[in-house]
Amino acid sequence: MAPPPNRRPGFSRRAQYGLFISYVVAVGGALVGACLLLLSTFNPPAFAAVRGFFSEIVTPIASGLDWTRRGVSGIPGGIASYFGVRSENAALRAQVERDRALVDQARAITNENRRLRAMLRLRDRTAEPVVAARLVYSSASSTRRFAVLNAGSWQGVRTGMPVRGPNGLIGRVVEVSPNTARVLLILDPESIVPVRRVRDGLPAIAAGRGDGLLEIRSASAAQAQFEAGDAFVTSGVGGVFPPNIAVGRVSRRARDLAEAAPLASPDTLDFALVQQMFLPEAGQVRAPEAAPR
Structure with missing residues (x-):
């Protein structure tokens, strides 16, 4: 048999405790808010001290949550950067190999030029x-x-x-x-x-x-x-x-x-x-x- 749609929480002690705690939290939050409002109106220095106290407590938590959020949101970018760096690294390696071949060719030409100059006994001159x-x-x-x-x-x-x-x-x-x-x-x-x-x-x-x-x-x-x-x-x-x-x-x-x-x-x-x-x-x-x- 299906339970009635409008059941009161009196049948469960756990439900009664949960409802009571929620009421207490709501009333306590309202009282704290009213106290802070009165404190900010009639005693701003004291409210500034209270605000600084809560800021000291909340700031590390907020920083940790922000660091976590940035780390999670940066995962796709990090993966893309990883593959981009790998492709760029491969391109740079290929460029280095090509430049190495050109450098070797230039060195060979320089050595050949030096050898031919020695054979022809050419004399270089520097304009002082x-x-x-x-x-x-x-x-x-x-x-x-x-x-x-x-x-x-x-x-x-x-x-x-x-x-x-x-x-x-x-x-x-x-x-x-x-x-x-x-x-x-x-x-x-x-x-x-x-x-x-x-x-x-x-x-x-x-x-x-x-x-x-x-x-x-x-x-x-x-x-x-x-x-x-x-x-x-x-x-x-x-x-x-x-x-x-x-x-x-x-x-x-x-x-x-x-x-x-x-x-x-x-x-x-x-x-x-x-x-x-x-x-x-x-x-x-x-x-x-x-x-x-």
């Missing part, structure tokens, strides 16, 4: 610095581009010596006095610098335009394609400029003749470094004719 001098003047308003250094023959400066800054080549010395030197900038239309492209060694000629930019011309018979961002450095051909000094970077794509921006601007430099000619016995550098008045 002569003096570091201040750029006291540079022409920027005319088509002829010169600069003046506050160092001359008394400091060891000679005609034809290259002048460079921290970012690249500036020019070469064309006139020398006891304490000053006149520098023909690579931006001058009379300046010609043998260069090569960094990415493939393409030989070219960098000539000044007189307007703060350079022209890069291909030195080979075949048509050359210049891409934006191509960097050019000195090639060492001619024996004046040491190799591997930064000269300019191509501004936009072109064929055979490209516009380039110099990497070293004399207008923004305070000091410059005068170096020895790469191969002084290769030839003498003749100073350009004076500009017309």
